[in-house]
Amino acid sequence: MKAIFKGNLFQASRYQGKIRIGSDKKSEGFVEYVDVLGNLHKDHFVRLLDERDLDYLYELSYELKYKGRWFHLFTALNPRAISEDYFEIILSFLDLEEKELAEKLGFERTDKFYYTKRLYRKDIEELKVIELPQGIFSSQGKKERILEGEEIDDYFASITD
Template structure:
C-alpha cells in the first residue's frame, strides 16, 4: 500500500499528483482560511466536507510516499492493501515475489512471480511505516517507523 503525502505550512496533507498538477487534500474546514477551496467533482457537485489546494513543488516543505509493510514471523512483507476494512476482516494480505520465501511461509501462487497469503491480524508482529521522499525531495533519506502490535488496530482505523 502506497499513499502520497506532503508537509505544507507545518501540516501534513494527502497529496494528489496528476502530471505537473499537485493538489493537497483536506477534510478540515479551517483549511478554507489557508487557501483551500471546496472540492468540485467531475459531475460538478460541490463537496462541503472535502477541500483542495493546488500547489507547486517549491511551496511544499516535503513530499513523500508512505508504504506500509508487515513483520510476520520475523520477516518483512509487502501488503496488497491496508485500511479500516482489515480490522473488520481480521486479516491482512501479504505478498512476495520470492519463490523460496513463499514456499517457506506457505504462500499460494496468485500469478507468475506473485505469491500471496492471508494472515490473521493477531499473527502480525508489527507494521513498518516507510516514508519515501518524492519529487524534488527524493534525495532525502527514507525513514521508517514501527507500529507495535498493540497499536495496529488503531493505526488501521485511521487509514
C-alpha cells in the first residue's frame, strides 16, 4: 500500500487500526522501527497515523498487455522481479474461454485450476498501472495509466532505484 502524507510518498501498511508509514529518513513524529522479534532498526523509521491525517492512500495493481490481450500481473512488481526479468500471468482452468486462450498462447498448467505463463520484459506490449484508493479515499474511484515502450522501462527503473 502507498500513502501520501504532507505531499510525500511512503510505503504504508495497516497496523493496530492505524496506517503505518515508513521511511529511511528520520523526520518529526517518526520513531525507529522495531520488528516482530524486538530488533531495533536504526536505519528505518515509522509513524502511525489516522487515515484522515493522510493526503491519499492507495493500493497498486498491474495488468500487462501480451499478444494484444490484457492479463493481471500475478507476480509482485518489485526490484527482484524486474532484475530477474520475471513476470507471471495466470488464467483459470474453470473458465472455458480462458482455458482455450491459455492453450492457444502456450500457457502451462501449473495447478488443478490454473494456467500460468512467464513473460519477459520484451513480451510486454503495454503496462496498465491501476491505483485503487483505500479507506476514506475509496470513493475517489480507481485511476489507470497505460505505459508503452520506454515509459515501461522508466517506470521499472523508478521501482528499482
